[in-house]
Amino acid sequence: MLQFDAQILGNRELAPGWKxxxxxxxxxxxxxxxxxxxxxxxxxxxxxxxxxPFAFASFHxxxxxxxxxxxLYQVRGKATRILADLGTGAFVDVLGPLGRGFPDAAQLEAExxxxxxxxxxxxxxxxxxxAAQLEAARIPASAAGPALIVAxxxxxxxxxxxxxxxxxxxxxxxxxxxxRGTVLDYLSRELPPGNWRxxxxxxxxxxxxxxxxxxxxxxxxxxxxxxxxxxxVGACMGCALPVPGGASFLRACVDGPVFGRDxxxxxxEGGGR
Amino acid sequence: xxxxPRVRIGPLVLSNPxxxxxxxxxxxxxxxxxxxxxRLGAIYTKAVTLxxxxxxxxxxIVETPAGMLNSxxxxxxxxxxxxxxxxxxxxxxxxxxxxxxxxSSEADYLRVVEALEEAAGPWSPRSGAGGATGQEGATxxxxxxxxxxxxxxxxxxxxxxxxxxxxxxxxxxxxxxxxRALIVKLTPNVADIVPIAKAAEAGGADAISCINTLVGMVIxxxxxxxxxxxxxxxxxxxxxxxxxxxxxxxxxxxxxxxVIGLGGIMCADDALQYLLAGAxxxxxGTATFVDPRAALKTLEGxxxxxxxxxxxxxxxxGALFGRS
Numbered sequence: 166m167l168q169f170d171a172q173i174l175g176n177r178e179l180a181p182g183w184k185x186x187x188x189x190x191x192x193x194x195x196x197x198x199x200x201x202x203x204x205x206x207x208x209x210x211x212x213x214x215x216x217x218p219f220a221f222a223s224f225h226x227x228x229x230x231x232x233x234x235x236x237l238y239q240v241r242g243k244a245t246r247i248l249a250d251l252g253t254g255a256f257v258d259v260l261g262p263l264g265r266g267f268p269d270a271a272q273l274e275a276e277x278x279x280x281x282x283x284x285x286x287x288x289x290x291x292x293x294x295x296a297a298q299l300e301a302a303r304i305p306a307s308a309a310g311p312a313l314i315v316a317x318x319x320x321x322x323x324x325x326x327x328x329x330x331x332x333x334x335x336x337x338x339x340x341x342x343x344x345r346g347t348v349l350d351y352l353s354r355e356l357p358p359g360n361w362r363x364x365x366x367x368x369x370x371x372x373x374x375x376x377x378x379x380x381x382x383x384x385x386x387x388x389x390x391x392x393x394x395x396x397x398v399g400a401c402m403g404c405a406l407p408v409p410g411g412a413s414f415l416r417a418c419v420d421g422p423v424f425g426r427d428x429x430x431x432x433x434e435g436g437g438r
Numbered sequence: 439x440x441x442x443p444r445v446r447i448g449p450l451v452l453s454n455p456x457x458x459x460x461x462x463x464x465x466x467x468x469x470x471x472x473x474x475x476x477r478l479g480a481i482y483t484k485a486v487t488l489x490x491x492x493x494x495x496x497x498x499i500v501e502t503p504a505g506m507l508n509s510x511x512x513x514x515x516x517x518x519x520x521x522x523x524x525x526x527x528x529x530x531x532x533x534x535x536x537x538x539x540x541x542s543s544e545a546d547y548l549r550v551v552e553a554l555e556e557a558a559g560p561w562s563p564r565s566g567a568g569g570a571t572g573q574e575g576a577t578x579x580x581x582x583x584x585x586x587x588x589x590x591x592x593x594x595x596x597x598x599x600x601x602x603x604x605x606x607x608x609x610x611x612x613x614x615x616x617x618r619a620l621i622v623k624l625t626p627n628v629a630d631i632v633p634i635a636k637a638a639e640a641g642g643a644d645a646i647s648c649i650n651t652l653v654g655m656v657i658x659x660x661x662x663x664x665x666x667x668x669x670x671x672x673x674x675x676x677x678x679x680x681x682x683x684x685x686x687x688x689x690x691x692x693x694x695x696x697v698i699g700l701g702g703i704m705c706a707d708d709a710l711q712y713l714l715a716g717a718x719x720x721x722x723g724t725a726t727f728v729d730p731r732a733a734l735k736t737l738e739g740x741x742x743x744x745x746x747x748x749x750x751x752x753x754x755x756g757a758l759f760g761r762s
Binding site for chain 2: 206211213403404413
């Protein structure tokens, strides 16, 4: 974890409202892992005030030893509109890597199950990063079968040109591209039987639905939550998510954002967005 | 000119006037990798209550124009876990530690302070004097900040802080329990902060800190419901700074004990407004979320400004108020 000013290497549009930001990474901060995140201060003005969290979508080390980190984001509010206008060469205040990510390749290999990677909307970034990390670790070869990626979008216009791995199943609510229906429709109706191991990131209702499905099918599952947060380092207690039974909370920023299937009451996640 | 940045709060000498506010800095360890904690004047911990508190339902925070609204609900591991897990970490820090204490009743506050006195052991000015903590003699508790101003709990909190008689009685009973610095944190959610400030002084407080957050609400017009699960929350950030400066200006003229100013300090200029208004020290809160190094940058800016003004001590700043 490090706070530093990162130079913007790219900030291109992937689809209307979707952008990819690539930053020159400071190696002293450490290598990010899929599911971990960074926070950005998009402007030194007082409004918007707070840093914004974004999950890593890519990380590359160049032959010269320099490294690059990418995020995918949707332009949805004040802060992301400012971010969208930042040009190559500009600097942005970065804090990261933060949080606990998805199980690493060694753990998945030990489990011997087949990775099932599910993304909804802006949850695509960390899922593509996870797919790339599993590919690099040659997990598909040693696991029960190649990783399957299932990604859901509203319609074909909302699908970013983000370099999906071959074999990715895209789902659209209106059927304008790929499978017609939600990722949950696909998983519950079309997924071939197998020794699946679910890893997912997306909106709260999607996570609640896939957590329920994972329990019903007895899949191990790791789910990456989204929650408003102020500090990102475990101090403010703002990003609380309820545990089942409601007696306590876990912090998305340091206890997660990736949690086990039964760690969080996904149906009552409340405020996840 | 040599600047002496130290500040005296009752028996305690802080190494400099800039601390980090309760609720924004955890118990210190959260930010340890991001800055040199030893350069802070003080760490005001997240509130400690007698029993563990899970806190309020989510969502707990929402951003507002130049501010944020929170309803955390004093989430904390409780006295026992604080003593077992946090106190040993705090003892290692080379900065003054002020433990923020909250409760639902007078007895709650007293039991927390008594238990911390017992756990931390005897305190002498030497163990707390600027720079001596974190070394031999550090107890992990150099003082208490009594939170009678949390707007986000059903019992206690704000209910105490708006009644001068209750503030005086509570302060007096805690005063009898400790020789450590005793600071009472006041709410701006009153018609006049002066009677409350005077009550804390009469009860034997070494200082008052003001202000805690202002009660506010954000409504999501899409869902027609409050953005926070609990409805209202406490407003913090630069939007409330003028309210805090006015409270400090009023309170510091009404009491003889030091006033610690907080509320929306983002930079040295903001902190200097508080010091000019009569504060003896300041706390940086929400700004730490925005920039973890905000408190340290604020300190550097204050010292640079003092050098430019030819001032030797923090106490000289307030004397300049009203002069050009």
